[in-house]
Amino acid sequence: MTKKYRVVQWATGVVGSASLKGIIRHPQLELIGVKVYSDAKDGLDAGEIIGADKTGITATQDIDEIMALEPDCVIYCPLPWHLGEMCRLLEAGIHVVTPCPYWFPFVQNPSTAKALEAACKQGGVNMHASGCNPGGIAERFPLTFTGWCNRIDRITMTECGDCRTYSSEGVMRDLMNLGKTPEEAANSRLKEMLAKSWNEPIDMIAAGLGSEVISYEAKHDFILANQPIETAIGTIEKDTIALNHYRHIGTTREGTEIVQEQIWYVDDIEQTRLQSKMDIPRSSGWRIKIEGDVNLIVDVDFPEGLSQDERVAQGLSTTGFHLVNAVPLVCEAADPGIKTYLDLPMITGRMGTHATPR
Numbered sequence: 559m560t561k562k563y564r565v566v567q568w569a570t571g572v573v574g575s576a577s578l579k580g581i582i583r584h585p586q587l588e589l590i591g592v593k594v595y596s597d598a599k600d601g602l603d604a605g606e607i608i609g610a611d612k613t614g615i616t617a618t619q620d621i622d623e624i625m626a627l628e629p630d631c632v633i634y635c636p637l638p639w640h641l642g643e644m645c646r647l648l649e650a651g652i653h654v655v656t657p658c659p660y661w662f663p664f665v666q667n668p669s670t671a672k673a674l675e676a677a678c679k680q681g682g683v684n685m686h687a688s689g690c691n692p693g694g695i696a697e698r699f700p701l702t703f704t705g706w707c708n709r710i711d712r713i714t715m716t717e718c719g720d721c722r723t724y725s726s727e728g729v730m731r732d733l734m735n736l737g738k739t740p741e742e743a744a745n746s747r748l749k750e751m752l753a754k755s756w757n758e759p760i761d762m763i764a765a766g767l768g769s770e771v772i773s774y775e776a777k778h779d780f781i782l783a784n785q786p787i788e789t790a791i792g793t794i795e796k797d798t799i800a801l802n803h804y805r806h807i808g809t810t811r812e813g814t815e816i817v818q819e820q821i822w823y824v825d826d827i828e829q830t831r832l833q834s835k836m837d838i839p840r841s842s843g844w845r846i847k848i849e850g851d852v853n854l855i856v857d858v859d860f861p862e863g864l865s866q867d868e869r870v871a872q873g874l875s876t877t878g879f880h881l882v883n884a885v886p887l888v889c890e891a892a893d894p895g896i897k898t899y900l901d902l903p904m905i906t907g908r909m910g911t912h913a914t915p916r
């Protein structure tokens with residue numbers, strides 16, 4: 559009989575809610591607990607949090623209650639995240655799957671990698687960071703396509719996101735710097751963390767290609783709003799950042815460039831609310847481009863006719879579902895430690911109950 563894993567959903571924001579829905583549907587997973595932060599969600603049934611049928615599982619703010627459940631795995635989706643909490647879970651013998659760093663921390667964050675590895679070894683469990691980007695577009699999918707290639711000169715991953723309907727204040731303002739003044743963005747305490755978050759998948763690609771990165775570069779351009787712009791996190795004020803163009807570039811010792819590019823903005827594709835315009839390929843979606851003796855362009859998009867709300871919701875659901883689908887493989891992986899895409903077998907979706915809403 560296939561083993562069932564007992565899982566806790568930790569934080570139920572935009573991504574955590576998608577992941578919670580995924581746990582309930584997954585035939586190999588059993589939801590046994592939900593950790594929340596907000597007073598309004600404390601004591602609610604997990605189903606109520608995502609607008610689904612009641613599950614009999616009550617959300618709690620109390621970490622000790624969660625630890626006492628002794629889950630096999632926690633899907634850890636808070637903002638901010640805490641390395642100490644991740645290590646506490648791992649040391650207690652609980653596998654951790656997360657959309658937060660650390661996807662491939664060995665080069666950018668060696669001390670963090672060491673702490674996580676030690677906690678995994680102590681608990682006899684694994685830690686895996688996943689997601690959509692990073693966690694999919696940034697490394698897993700391009701690495702797969704490199705299997706079609708021989709000489710590779712450049713690999714570029716581009717994300718375009720009209721983020722007006724993304725309701726995470728923390729991600730939009732603190733991580734993406736939308737609504738900040740250029741000075742605030744330049745002095746952001748998260749600047750270094752953001753660069754490391756994009757350099758980690760660059761390192762993973764280089765490692766997957768049997769190489770290493772010998773130089774890193776970061777470029778940041780932005781465009782300010784020419785008027786107040788309404789978004790799901792409130793107003794992005796005039797003269798604050800309404801479009802960010804980030805590029806993080808790693809060059810391997812062979813000279814292959816690995817480029818992580820994001821165009822995050824709060825306007826429609828015409829950009830009439832911005833002080834100048836940028837050539838944006840499309841309102842939301844991803845492109846993986848490989849240049850070399852094989853030249854590939856892989857576009858990942860949503861169907862025509864979806865509203866922008868639906869595009870953002872589905873884009874963020876991919877993050878939650880990717881986490882859920884990884885859980886059995888992470889729980890089964892041998893030799894306790896950090897498990898990246900270079901360690902795990904292919905992660906696929908699973909058919910399950912259709913008891914939760916779309």
Ligand SMILES: NC(=O)c1ccc[n+]([C@@H]2O[C@H](COP(=O)([O-])OP(=O)(O)OC[C@H]3O[C@@H](n4cnc5c(N)ncnc54)[C@H](OP(=O)(O)O)[C@@H]3O)[C@@H](O)[C@H]2O)c1
Nearest residue numbers: 569570571572573594595596636637638657689690691726
């Ligand atoms: N890798 C990827 O592709 C990817 C994509 C998107 C997001 N992410 C990451 O995934 C995480 C969740 O993103 P999201 O979009 O779901 O964000 P979000 O909607 O802002 O949700 C974050 C949740 O964290 C909890 N929280 C509130 N205050 C907190 C505190 N002081 N400390 C810790 N947690 C607190 C809340 O949970 P409750 O509502 O349950 O109280 C909140 O809903 C973030 O760390 C983000 O960076 C990764």
